[in-house]
Amino acid sequence: MPMAEVLNLEKDYGKVKALKGISFSINEGEIFGLIGPNGAGKSTTLKILSTLLKPTGGSAKIDGHDVVREADRVREIISYLPEEAGAYKNLTGYEYLQFMARLYSKDDERAREMLELGVELSGLGERLHDKVSTYSKGMTRKLLIARALMVKPKLAILDEPASGLDIVNAYEIRQTIRRFARSEGVTFLLSSHNMLEVEFLCDRVAMIAGGRIVELGTPGELKDKYGAENLEEVFMRAVGAEANEPVGGEGA
Numbered sequence: 370m371p372m373a374e375v376l377n378l379e380k381d382y383g384k385v386k387a388l389k390g391i392s393f394s395i396n397e398g399e400i401f402g403l404i405g406p407n408g409a410g411k412s413t414t415l416k417i418l419s420t421l422l423k424p425t426g427g428s429a430k431i432d433g434h435d436v437v438r439e440a441d442r443v444r445e446i447i448s449y450l451p452e453e454a455g456a457y458k459n460l461t462g463y464e465y466l467q468f469m470a471r472l473y474s475k476d477d478e479r480a481r482e483m484l485e486l487g488v489e490l491s492g493l494g495e496r497l498h499d500k501v502s503t504y505s506k507g508m509t510r511k512l513l514i515a516r517a518l519m520v521k522p523k524l525a526i527l528d529e530p531a532s533g534l535d536i537v538n539a540y541e542i543r544q545t546i547r548r549f550a551r552s553e554g555v556t557f558l559l560s561s562h563n564m565l566e567v568e569f570l571c572d573r574v575a576m577i578a579g580g581r582i583v584e585l586g587t588p589g590e591l592k593d594k595y596g597a598e599n600l601e602e603v604f605m606r607a608v609g610a611e612a613n614e615p616v617g618g619e620g621a
C-alpha cells in the first residue's frame with residue numbers, strides 16, 4: 370500500500386481553480402517532491418494532505434486513511450511544516466522543542482527521546498538555550514524542521530523547507546532531511562520551486578503548473594526523456610508556454 374494516494378484532486382477558491390484534478394502516489398520511505406512555479410498549487414496540495422483544507426473534488430489517502438473522513442487519524446501519522454511557520458519567540462529553542470515533545474507524547478520517556486532527537490536534528494548546539502527571538506531565519510527554520518521530524522512521523526510534509534535561506538543553511542537542512550529519511554525510513558512529501566534542491570533530495574518528483582501535473586518520474590528518467598542536463602531544463606521544456614510565471618530560483 371502506498372504511503373499517500375492522491376486521486377483526481379481538485380480545489381477551487383471561489384472562481385480560482387487551484388487544482389484541476391491531480392493524481393500521484395508516494396511509496397513508503399520515498400522522498401517525493403512537488404515542484405513548480407509560484408501559484409502552481411503546491412501549498413494547496415500539501416494543505417489538503419495535512420487535513421487543513423478540504424478538497425472540492427477527488428480524494429487523498431495517507432497510509433490508507435482518507436484525509437477528509439479520517440482527518441484525526443491522518444493527523445496522528447503526519448507532521449506538517451507550513452511555508453511561513455514561526456516558533457514561540459519568548460521561549461528558548463530548547464524550551465520550544467520540550468514543549469512540543471510534551472504536547473505530542475504524554476509518556477515522559479517518549480517525550481524525552483523526542484526532545485533528544487530534536488536537539489540533535491536542529492544542529493543548533495549551545496544556541497538552543499537562547500531565545501528564539503534572537504535566531505536568524507535559517508536557525509528558526511532548522512528548529513522547526515527538528516520539531517517536525519523528532520516525532521518520527523510516517524509522512525513528513527514540508528512546504529518549501531529551505532526557501533529563502535542562504536546556501537549554507539539550505540545545504541544543512543537538505544542534508545538533515547536526506548540523512549533522516551535514510552536512517553529512519555520516514556516518507557517525505559516536500560514542495561519547492563528550486564529545481565536543483567529537488568533534484569538533490571528527491572527519489573521522484575511531480576512537476577506541477579497551473580493546477581495540473583505536467584510530468585512525474587525520477588529525476589534521472591525525466592532528464593533522459595527530455596535530453597536535459599537538469600530539472601530546470603526539463604521543467605521549461607515540459608511546461609513551455611504553459612508556465613504563467615517564471616520559475617523561481619533559490620529563495621525566489
Ligand SMILES: Nc1ncnc2c1ncn2[C@@H]1O[C@H](COP(=O)(O)OP(=O)(O)OP(=O)(O)O)[C@@H](O)[C@H]1O
Pocket residue numbers: 382385386387405406407408409410411412413414452562
Ligand atoms: N486562500 C486562498 N484564496 C484564494 N485563492 C487562493 C488561496 N490560496 C491560494 N490561492 C490561489 O490558488 C493558486 C494556487 O496557490 P498555492 O498557494 O497552492 O500555490 P503554490 O504552488 O504553493 O505557490 P507558491 O510557490 O507561491 O507558494 C494560486 O492562484 C493562488 O493565488
